[in-house]
Amino acid sequence: MLLYSQIIQYVLSGVTIGSVYAIIALGFNIIYNSTSIINFAQGEFVMLGGLTMIFFTVMLKFPLVIGFPLTVLVLTLIGIIMERFTISPIKKPTVVTLIIVTIAVSILFKGIAMLVWGKDTHFLPPFSGEKGIAFMGASLNPQYIWVVGITVVVVVLLSVFFKYTIIGKAMTACAVNRTAASLMGINVKRMVLLSFVLSAAIGGIAGIIIAPITLMAYDNGAMLGLKGFGAAVLGGLGNFYGAIFAGLLLGVMESLGAGLIHSGYKDAIALLVLLLVLFIKPSGIFGVTEVSGFKKF
Amino acid sequence: MDKKDSLTLLILTVCLVIFPFIVTNTYYISTMVFVGINGIIAIGLSLLMGYAGQISIGHAAFFGLGAYTSAVLTAKLGFHPWGAFFMGILLSSCVALIIGIPSLKLKGHYLAMATLGFGEITYIVFNELTDITGGPSGIGGIPKISLAGYTMNTDIKYYFFVWAFLLLILTLSLNLIHSRIGRALRSIHDSEVAANAMGINTSKLKIQVFMISAVFGSVAGSLYTHYVTFVSPSSFGLFFSILLVMMVVIGGMHSVWGALIGATLLTILPEFLRALKDFEIFVYGAVLLLIMIFLPRGLIGGLEYLFNRLIKKV
Numbered sequence: 001m002l003l004y005s006q007i008i009q010y011v012l013s014g015v016t017i018g019s020v021y022a023i024i025a026l027g028f029n030i031i032y033n034s035t036s037i038i039n040f041a042q043g044e045f046v047m048l049g050g051l052t053m054i055f056f057t058v059m060l061k062f063p064l065v066i067g068f069p070l071t072v073l074v075l076t077l078i079g080i081i082m083e084r085f086t087i088s089p090i091k092k093p094t095v096v097t098l099i100i101v102t103i104a105v106s107i108l109f110k111g112i113a114m115l116v117w118g119k120d121t122h123f124l125p126p127f128s129g130e131k132g133i134a135f136m137g138a139s140l141n142p143q144y145i146w147v148v149g150i151t152v153v154v155v156v157l158l159s160v161f162f163k164y165t166i167i168g169k170a171m172t173a174c175a176v177n178r179t180a181a182s183l184m185g186i187n188v189k190r191m192v193l194l195s196f197v198l199s200a201a202i203g204g205i206a207g208i209i210i211a212p213i214t215l216m217a218y219d220n221g222a223m224l225g226l227k228g229f230g231a232a233v234l235g236g237l238g239n240f241y242g243a244i245f246a247g248l249l250l251g252v253m254e255s256l257g258a259g260l261i262h263s264g265y266k267d268a269i270a271l272l273v274l275l276l277v278l279f280i281k282p283s284g285i286f287g288v289t290e291v292s293g294f295k296k297f
Numbered sequence: 298m299d300k301k302d303s304l305t306l307l308i309l310t311v312c313l314v315i316f317p318f319i320v321t322n323t324y325y326i327s328t329m330v331f332v333g334i335n336g337i338i339a340i341g342l343s344l345l346m347g348y349a350g351q352i353s354i355g356h357a358a359f360f361g362l363g364a365y366t367s368a369v370l371t372a373k374l375g376f377h378p379w380g381a382f383f384m385g386i387l388l389s390s391c392v393a394l395i396i397g398i399p400s401l402k403l404k405g406h407y408l409a410m411a412t413l414g415f416g417e418i419t420y421i422v423f424n425e426l427t428d429i430t431g432g433p434s435g436i437g438g439i440p441k442i443s444l445a446g447y448t449m450n451t452d453i454k455y456y457f458f459v460w461a462f463l464l465l466i467l468t469l470s471l472n473l474i475h476s477r478i479g480r481a482l483r484s485i486h487d488s489e490v491a492a493n494a495m496g497i498n499t500s501k502l503k504i505q506v507f508m509i510s511a512v513f514g515s516v517a518g519s520l521y522t523h524y525v526t527f528v529s530p531s532s533f534g535l536f537f538s539i540l541l542v543m544m545v546v547i548g549g550m551h552s553v554w555g556a557l558i559g560a561t562l563l564t565i566l567p568e569f570l571r572a573l574k575d576f577e578i579f580v581y582g583a584v585l586l587l588i589m590i591f592l593p594r595g596l597i598g599g600l601e602y603l604f605n606r607l608i609k610k611v
């Protein structure tokens with residue numbers, strides 16, 4: 001059954017790339033929930049994560065276990081700098097102003113990355129070799145297991161954080177109603193800063209795990225960010241589990257579309273499905289209608 | 298159009314006529330042609346964003362539809378440039394109607410995503426429909442357009458040609474804004490529910506404005522095609538769509554004049570920054586960021602503020 005194992009192969013790579021879209025979508029949601037901003041620099045966090053990891057492990061030859069946390073640390077710093085110097089100084093923010101600010105930041109990040117890493121595409125060796133593992137007639141790249149495994153860990157940690165810690169609960173409260181949260185003594189501004197830190201960190205993780213599969217260059221951020229945004233919207237903006245489901249769905253569709261229909265149209269197929277879903281259910285698969293209508297431009 | 302607008306329009310026209318006599322460098326004239334082309338799309342987008350309050354991150358698609366219709370019909374099928382020009386307008390408005398009906402029901406970020414998706418799909422189609430569009434390598438050998446016996450074959454002629462179009466479109470837009478439709482649009486921007494309650498058919502009006510802005514995009518696309526006489530998909534991607542939105546916002550969303558200022562700045566700025574080589578992207582991002590942080594109402598908002606302070610002092 002050649003077609004059967006082919007489909008298995010496409011689904012495997014689809015789930016892998018979909019996990020990354022899901023993490024990026026979670027990053028969008030975390031910032032969206034605490035600020036109603038769509039952070040168009042989210043994709044650049046992913047790019048910076050991948051390239052920073054390459055800097056530590058390939059150029060400085062640090063082992064993975066040290067390079068990984070160091071990269072996440074660098075990204076949290078980038079998140080802090082971005083929020084303090086670009087989001088927080090704006091006095092009367094409107095949604096469109098904030099969108100343009102985050103786009104400007106993404107251009108800035110891209111420019112910095114080009115100055116630091118040059119225009120070349122960089123390679124990050126897979127975490128545990130490249131020898132494929134036979135799986136139901138398909139070959140499973142060990143990096144796929146790393147990607148899916150780390151995604152599961154990130155999702156579990158985030159769920160625990162939002163459900164069982166005081167800070168996580170405070171952030172959830174901000175997402176539900178910012179005014180009420182601030183009346184309860186929650187420092188909303190600090191939560192905004194924290195949301196940027198968290199998004200930058202998990203964006204960085206997405207970059208680290210995907211770099212061995214797709215390689216990384218200074219201009220890769222935009223497309224990854226776009227897919228992540230697509231997943232966040234498809235799942236219903238701000239919806240945690242919707243983002244994961246939609247990310248995986250987009251990844252698998254893209255991979256099947258590329259393999260079975262035409263590789264040039266892979267992005268178009270994923271986007272077309274996204275548009276159709278939005279036209280049928282304007283608030284995304286799991287979105288609530290009121291949420292979809294509340295911000296005007 | 299009110300008195301202030303007419304006066305500004307007059308001053309602009311005079312400046313535009315004088316410009317090529319003072320600046321004879323063809324490089325500057327050619328940059329001004331691109332300012333005009335981008336300005337036409339930005340004005341259309343500002344009607345949609347600033348007045349109707351609907352975002353579109355896919356307007357490069359309409360620019361591309363106009364450009365490709367002109368290119369394919371004239372270079373491959375031997376159409377008359379003006380025939381192709383109007384076919385482009387027809388195609389863009391039809392596509393805008395088909396895309397607009399379901400999309401404009403969406404709101405906020407969902408609308409942003411839908412228009413972005415539409416723009417990307419169009420871009421991919423330009424790339425993949427190799428038989429018609431020539432794929433990534435594009436279409437060359439597009440004939441020049443002529444008007445009243447004059448072939449637009451020099452930069453100077455094209456400069457006047459494009460800016461005449463822009464002034465026409467600007468006048469139309471200013472009249473539209475100050476008409477009943479313009480007031481209705483502003484009411485949608487402020488509150489769609491209230492506008493509906495006042496008896497304005499908001500969904501119809503939003504689609505109409507979307508179509509108008511698509512037509513402006515198509516016009517700019519055709520003008521672009523006959524100027525550079527070559528089209529390839531890379532000019533019509535996501536980056537250009539985002540650039541158009543930035544032109545409108547950086548210039549000042551609440552005014553079509555802002556769109557024109559934004560288009561001028563964002564077209565000329567990269568030309569200046571080119572000397573910085575590798576630092577180009579970095580400085581470009583920094584300039585945009587500073588404008589947005591310090592002038593959240595855009596450049597025109599800043600100008601208005603300065604002007605008002607000046608008047609108070611006098």
